[in-house]
Amino acid sequence: MKKTVNDMEDDLRPEYDFSAMTGAVRGKYVKQYRAGTNLVLLEPDVAQAFPTDASVNEALRLLLQIAQRQQPSNSVGAD
Numbered sequence: 001m002k003k004t005v006n007d008m009e010d011d012l013r014p015e016y017d018f019s020a021m022t023g024a025v026r027g028k029y030v031k032q033y034r035a036g037t038n039l040v041l042l043e044p045d046v047a048q049a050f051p052t053d054a055s056v057n058e059a060l061r062l063l064l065q066i067a068q069r070q071q072p073s074n075s076v077g078a079d
Contacts, residue, residue: 042050050056 042056050059
């Protein structure tokens, strides 16, 4: 037998009456959230190669190290 809403025990306190709430808007702060995060959506093939945030960070750090080594020094050959 399925439980209905009335069959379930209500653990909320009376002061948490959400039916009295007004003005709730879905996604109200979504623009602010997106502006303040560094969330990046990976393509499926990249996500498969780097399944965790740690693996992505490690790969990017290695890429940064390689890029820094490849940059020509400004002091070489400057007379």
